[in-house]
Amino acid sequence: MANASEISVGLVHELAITGTKVGFEPKDFATLAHSEERMSSILGVLHGTHEIRPIDYVIDFNSPARLPFNGAVLEVHRGTGIVKLEKKADGLYLDGKKLTLFLSKKQKKGGVIEGNKLRIELEKRGKNVGAKLLDHFVEHPEMWPEEWKKDDQGNTLYVFFWDDIFRNPACGDLYVRCGCWRGGEVISGYDWLGDDWRGRSPAVSSVS
Numbered sequence: 060m061a062n063a064s065e066i067s068v069g070l071v072h073e074l075a076i077t078g079t080k081v082g083f084e085p086k087d088f089a090t091l092a093h094s095e096e097r098m099s100s101i102l103g104v105l106h107g108t109h110e111i112r113p114i115d116y117v118i119d120f121n122s123p124a125r126l127p128f129n130g131a132v133l134e135v136h137r138g139t140g141i142v143k144l145e146k147k148a149d150g151l152y153l154d155g156k157k158l159t160l161f162l163s164k165k166q167k168k169g170g171v172i173e174g175n176k177l178r179i180e181l182e183k184r185g186k187n188v189g190a191k192l193l194d195h196f197v198e199h200p201e202m203w204p205e206e207w208k209k210d211d212q213g214n215t216l217y218v219f220f221w222d223d224i225f226r227n228p229a230c231g232d233l234y235v236r237c238g239c240w241r242g243g244e245v246i247s248g249y250d251w252l253g254d255d256w257r258g259r260s261p262a263v264s265s266v267s
Contacts, residue, residue: 082148116144116199118153124190124223127236127249134233135224138189144202151204153188153265160207160218160261161186167258174235174252181221181262188263189222190236196245197238208240210259215239217248217260225249 078088091097103109120138142154151158163180165172172180181187196203207218219237226233233252237260238245250260 116195116202118142118144118191118195120189120191122191124220124236125194125247127225127234127247128227130228131225131234132228133223134226135222136189137187137222138191144192144195146202151202153192156265158188158204159264159266160216161264162258162261163256166256166260169258171255171257174250174254174256175233177256177262178221178224178235178252184264186264186266187221188265190220191223192263193220193236193238193245193247197247200240200243200245203238203240203245214259215241217250219250219256219260219262221262224252 075083075088091101100109104111119141121140123133123136126133140154145152149157161181161184163172163177164170166177207216210216217237217239219235221235224233224235234249235252236247236249238247240246250256
């Protein structure tokens with residue numbers, strides 16, 4: 060077994076160059092440097108005792124999403140089927156359709172739109188995604204895209220999943236669930252459709 064002194068600085072530099080070419084960032088090198096378990100797995104791949112395979116993230120939209128609060132009931136649910144979520148170099152794809160964040164024209168440039176009016180606009184447009192995807196992000200925060208964390212002003216984004224609408228039977232109010240990035244986790248929340256939606260509250264949209 061070799062010792063660290065036998066590894067030349069030049070070889071380490073070449074490793075760093077190759078790693079950055081395929082997408083490694085400094086935090087990735089730091090993770091490997093401080094994890095003997097991961098380094099051992101990589102060594103196993105090189106020696107043929109382990110294999111590398113992509114992780115399949117499969118989401119079942121046929122099963123109901125989590126309720127936003129105790130007592131809530133599902134009012135509207137549109138997404139169905141079992142779909143695959145993939146993370147590619149240019150973003151996230153849901154069954155081959157790229158996921159983007161959509162804002163109504165009325166949400167842009169500091170504008171606002173009431174949630175019930177925004178719902179009508181989004182339903183006419185289509186391409187919405189359900190809260191089952193948010194449940195998946197909560198379980199797998201590593202899949203949450205970097206560009207979904209903050210806007211260009213550094214403000215936290217609250218990303219909404221409009222294919223599921225929930226009702227509070229006690230008062231009749233309608234709600235839609237959202238997710239935000241906080242402290243290395245995806246936090247699930249919700250908002251009342253009677254509120255105003257601003258630029259920090261985009262809708263998840265799927266496009267071909």
